[in-house]
Amino acid sequence: MNKKTPYILIMPIVLLGVLFIYGVINGIVQSFGYIPAFNLRDFTLDYYIEVIKSPAFLDSLKVTLHISLISSILAAVLGTILTAALVYTGHAEGKVLKVIKLAILIPHTIVALFSISILSQNGLLARLFYKIGLINVQSDFPLFLYTKNNLGIILGYLWKEVPFVAYFSLSLMSSINKTLGEAAENLGASRLKSFFHITLPLSMPAIGKAFLIILTFSFGAYDLPFLLGATVPKALPVQAHVEYIHPDLRHRPYAMAMNGLILLITWTMAGIYYLLSSRNRIKGDKHEGY
Amino acid sequence: MELEIKNISVSLSNKEILKSINLVVKDGEFISLLGASGCGKSTLLKTIAGIIKQREGSILLGGKVLDKVPPYKRKTVIVFQDFRLFPHMTIAENISFPLKMLGVNKSEYRKRAIELLKKVKLEGYEDRHVDEISGGQKQRIALARALAADPVVLLLDEPFSSLDVNLRKDMRELVQDLQKELKITTILVTHDQEEALTMSDRIAFMHNGEIQQYDSPENIFKNPINTIVADYFAEGTYVSGHIKDKRFISDFFSINANKDNGSYKCLIRPSALKISKTRDSQFKVVAKVYQGDNYLIKIHNTDGNLKLESILVDPVDIEVGDKVSIELDKDKLIFIPE
Numbered sequence: 362m363n364k365k366t367p368y369i370l371i372m373p374i375v376l377l378g379v380l381f382i383y384g385v386i387n388g389i390v391q392s393f394g395y396i397p398a399f400n401l402r403d404f405t406l407d408y409y410i411e412v413i414k415s416p417a418f419l420d421s422l423k424v425t426l427h428i429s430l431i432s433s434i435l436a437a438v439l440g441t442i443l444t445a446a447l448v449y450t451g452h453a454e455g456k457v458l459k460v461i462k463l464a465i466l467i468p469h470t471i472v473a474l475f476s477i478s479i480l481s482q483n484g485l486l487a488r489l490f491y492k493i494g495l496i497n498v499q500s501d502f503p504l505f506l507y508t509k510n511n512l513g514i515i516l517g518y519l520w521k522e523v524p525f526v527a528y529f530s531l532s533l534m535s536s537i538n539k540t541l542g543e544a545a546e547n548l549g550a551s552r553l554k555s556f557f558h559i560t561l562p563l564s565m566p567a568i569g570k571a572f573l574i575i576l577t578f579s580f581g582a583y584d585l586p587f588l589l590g591a592t593v594p595k596a597l598p599v600q601a602h603v604e605y606i607h608p609d610l611r612h613r614p615y616a617m618a619m620n621g622l623i624l625l626i627t628w629t630m631a632g633i634y635y636l637l638s639s640r641n642r643i644k645g646d647k648h649e650g651y
Numbered sequence: 652m653e654l655e656i657k658n659i660s661v662s663l664s665n666k667e668i669l670k671s672i673n674l675v676v677k678d679g680e681f682i683s684l685l686g687a688s689g690c691g692k693s694t695l696l697k698t699i700a701g702i703i704k705q706r707e708g709s710i711l712l713g714g715k716v717l718d719k720v721p722p723y724k725r726k727t728v729i730v731f732q733d734f735r736l737f738p739h740m741t742i743a744e745n746i747s748f749p750l751k752m753l754g755v756n757k758s759e760y761r762k763r764a765i766e767l768l769k770k771v772k773l774e775g776y777e778d779r780h781v782d783e784i785s786g787g788q789k790q791r792i793a794l795a796r797a798l799a800a801d802p803v804v805l806l807l808d809e810p811f812s813s814l815d816v817n818l819r820k821d822m823r824e825l826v827q828d829l830q831k832e833l834k835i836t837t838i839l840v841t842h843d844q845e846e847a848l849t850m851s852d853r854i855a856f857m858h859n860g861e862i863q864q865y866d867s868p869e870n871i872f873k874n875p876i877n878t879i880v881a882d883y884f885a886e887g888t889y890v891s892g893h894i895k896d897k898r899f900i901s902d903f904f905s906i907n908a909n910k911d912n913g914s915y916k917c918l919i920r921p922s923a924l925k926i927s928k929t930r931d932s933q934f935k936v937v938a939k940v941y942q943g944d945n946y947l948i949k950i951h952n953t954d955g956n957l958k959l960e961s962i963l964v965d966p967v968d969i970e971v972g973d974k975v976s977i978e979l980d981k982d983k984l985i986f987i988p989e
Contacts, residue, residue, distance in 0.1 A: 544735035546722045547700055548749040548800045555723075558748075562739050 384623070384642035394616035399610050408618040413522075418619070420594035428511050428586065428596060432518035435574040439519065440507045440526020444564075445556060446536050447527065464524040472517045479508035479511055480505040506589050513589040516595075522575045536626040537563045555596035566638065577627040597623055652713040652803045653678045654699070654727075654836055659708035661691075661698055668694045671708070672858045676804070678835040681827075683847035685858035685883070687947060693855070695808045698804045699838070700727045712803060715971055723752075728802035732809040736872070740767070742792055743777035749800035760799075767795040770829065787818040794826065798833070807839040811846065823850060841872050841963070844884050856880050878916065878977045878987055887920035888959050892988065899986065904967045914989040921947065923983035924961040926970055926975040936973045950975060 394405045412418050427619055437484035479485050487502035495501055506513035537562050545555040595603065597619060604616035652937050654676040661669040668691045684692040697703040697965065699710055700866065701722035710717045728749075736745050744751075746767050747760035755763075761777075769776055773790040782794070790810060797805060806906065811819040819870055827850060830837050841847050847854045848868045855865040865875040875881035878889070893900030894915055899908040908915075926934075926948060938949040948961045950968060959977065969975065 540733070541735055541737060543702055544729075544731060544753075545737075545748070546797065547727075547729050549723050549726075549752045550730065550748075551721075551723050551752075554752055558752075559737060563737075 362388060363612070364436055387626075388617045388620050391614055394614045396613060399613065401611065401614065402603065408614040412622065412633050417600065418537045418597075421570040421600045423438065424511065424594045425580055425586075425597040428514050428518070429576055430524060432515045432579050433572055433576040435515070436519055436522030436526050436575055437568055439523045440571065441530065441564075441568055443523060444507055444530050445560075447531060448535050448560075449552065449556075450539050455530055458528070458531070461524040461528050465521055465629065467521070469517065469582070469584045470588065471520065472520050473585055475506060475520075476513050476589055480516070509591050509594075511530060511586075511590060514585045516587045517589055518575070518579050522579070525575060526537040526568065527573040529571035530564055533567040534564040549553075569634065569638060573631060578641045580627055580630070585596050652836055654804050655711040655714075656695075656840075657697070657709045657711065659695070659698060659751045660706045661703060662961075663694070668860050669698065672862055674858075674862060674865065676838060678836055678838055679832055680852045681683045681837045681850060682855060683839045683851040684855050684857055685841055685844060685847040687842055690857040691860040692807055692857050694838050694851055696729060696808050696838065699804065700729050700806060701725050702729075720744050724809045724907070726801065727804040727806060728797045728804075730793050730797045730809055732791075732812055733788075733938060734793045736789055736792055736796070738781050740781070741777065742773075742779050742781070742784070745779075745792060746796045746799050747795040748796060749969070757956050758788045763799060764795075767799055770798070771795045771825065787814055787822065790814060790818075790822055791825070792830070797828070797895065802835055804861055805837045806830055807837065809840055809842070812841075813844070824974070826850070828920065848884075856883065873985070875918075875987065878918075880894055881985060882985060884955065885920045885922070886966070887918050887923070887985075888957070889916045889918055891916055892958070895988065899984075903952075906979060906984065908981070908984070908986055910986050915986045918977065918987060919959060919986040920983065920985070921960040921962045923980045924959055925978040925980065925984075926950065926961045926969070927978075928973055929976040930974065932974040932976050934975050934977055936969060936971050936975055939971055940968070948975075950977070 392408060393404055393506050394401050394408055405500075437533045447457060452458075477484065481487065482499050482504070485501075487496070487499045491499050491503055505516065541563065542555050542560045545559040546552065549557060581598055582599035583596075583602055586599045587602065590596055590599060601616045601619035601623070604612050604619065607613075607616075654674075655808060656672055656674040659669055659672040660667065666966055679742055684695060684730060686692050694703060698705050700719070701720065704845065705718075712725070712727070719729075724732060737748065740748070743761055743764040746764040747755075749761055750760035765774075765977075768776055771794055773791055773795075775786060776788070776792075778867070781789065781792075789865055790813075792973070811822050823846065826839075839847070839850060851868055854871050855870055856863045856871060858879050864871055864880050866874075868966075871880065872884050875884065881887075890901045890913060892899055892905075893913065894900075894908050894910045895912050897907060898911055899906050899910075899915060899917055906917075908917075933953045934950045936948055937951050937952070940947040940949070942962075944964070946963045950959045950961065951957070961977075
């Protein structure tokens with residue numbers, strides 16, 4: 362391997378990074394109303410102010426926070442339960458792990474199609490319930506999709522996020538359980554006590570990171586709310602998309618201002634996570650080596 | 652409490668690790684499981700603690716069968732080689748963890764933690780965090796935490812191997828003092844023969860998942876049952892021969908030996924060989940190795956088929972190339988049946 366090889370190997374990721382950063386910067390510049398091609402040349406905060414003041418934005422923000430917080434909290438809890446089940450039944454490696462990976466690999470658009478074919482009033486479950494006489498007509502099947510409670514979107518996220526949390530925290534929890542969990546049991550803690558006093562608290566850094574990743578992802582993701590969400594209020598990324606494809610191209614800065622706000626909120630989430638985790642570190646919570 | 656291990660076999664990943672182990676540790680006794688890495692000694696320790704399940708056999712504590720007792724109820728507490736202190740807790744919280752699990756109230760378990768810190772000579776460390784103390788201190792905390800669990804059997808899994816030489820000596824003394832004071836039945840796992848010889852009432856020597864010999868330190872050192880045990884304690888030169896009418900006869904020498912008739916190997920350790928400089932001898936010094944307190948002198952006979960070693964405290968007049976006469980100390984010769 363000559364000296365240039367590492368630089369050549371790193372080029373694809375550098376190029377992707379440059380494209381990504383260029384896109385973000387370009388979007389932010391456009392959000393301040395500067396798009397010379399559309400004859401918009403004045404830098405202004407007006408688009409942000411208008412977006413924030415609009416009732417539709419607040420509704421969209423509420424919907425987005427509702428979807429991302431509920432799906433992420435549920436995914437973190439269920440994912441942790443799944444991880445614990447895998448660790449305590451000795452399945453931290455092997456075939457089960459492959460099934461988990463498979464669930465993560467399936468794209469959200471496919472998950473949306475699954476959801477439609479399973480959960481809609483024309484879907485498999487509705488037909489099954491009708492067939493076995495649990496409901497009189499298929500339209501009696503409860504609405505999961507395109508509703509204001511966003512149940513379909515939340516279930517769609519859980520499909521991928523529960524295995525993601527499990528996969529992300531499995532190796533840490535498994536190694537803690539093998540060493541410190543074993544020590545705790547040897548010192549008189551039952552398996553349950555050992556889990557709640559030792560294994561779970563020490564696995565929290567991985568679970569916390571997985572939670573932050575899925576929270577910020579689901580806050581900014583567009584596909585599931587677009588495919589499974591209610592007509593109004595729309596999730597923030599969907600609203601931004603609507604503005605983006607508005608026939609009047611001069612609406613573009615509104616879309617970009619919404620994207621800017623999504624970026625700001627996700628950065629704030631990451632900042633809060635960092636502050637919370639660094640406060641734990643000061644208390645001596647340095648345990649990620651396990 | 653007396654611990655009895657009856658016919659224990661353990662397999663891990665389809666590999667037999669322990670083969671029909673039988674062992675009795677008397678109440679308050681300090682024994683060592685000695686052997687090279689991979690011989691199964693740590694597996695035996697974990698089997699006693701219930702962390703590893705045996706394929707067959709039973710473990711009895713005070714006559715009561717432990718096989719179905721879960722690890723957290725056994726009171727067979729391990730001090731691990733890698734300490735395994737809980738990093739999200741203070742020192743006092745670590746030590747009082749076993750008491751907390753028993754439902755003891757906070758003021759009481761903190762008081763006990765402070766008492767135990769005093770026993771391991773770390774007063775005033777109760778509110779420190781695990782990452783603020785040294786390796787030696789961590790080992791003391793691990794010992795204090797194990798004692799807080801009120802163990803019926805204390806299991807020490809190579810507890811000194813990660814410590815430097817001086818700390819190791821202090822820790823050995825501390826463990827011995829505490830064991831004598833508290834009279835806890837104790838099993839030490841070690842690969843260090845000096846540690847086993849100096850600390851234990853009895854030593855169980857393990858090899859390939861089997862106990863080769865279980866005896867007092869003096870007996871196991873002076874009367875090893877086979878060459879594996881003998882070589883682990885101190886290597887030397889083996890001379891084959893046979894004993895007839897209480898006399899060992901070989902191609903090189905014959906000497907009185909209080910053993911039954913039969914074929915034997917005579918082990919000549921350096922300590923059994925005395926040498927002195929002479930003008931005419933068939934033995935010649937081929938190497939002189941400085942060892943701190945003494946010199947190891949390597950000797951060959953003129954035919955080159957007998958290579959011996961001796962230890963000299965004062966080697967002033969003996970140099971490489973000198974001819975030496977040898978004298979065997981018959982009390983230090985070891986006869987192992989072939």
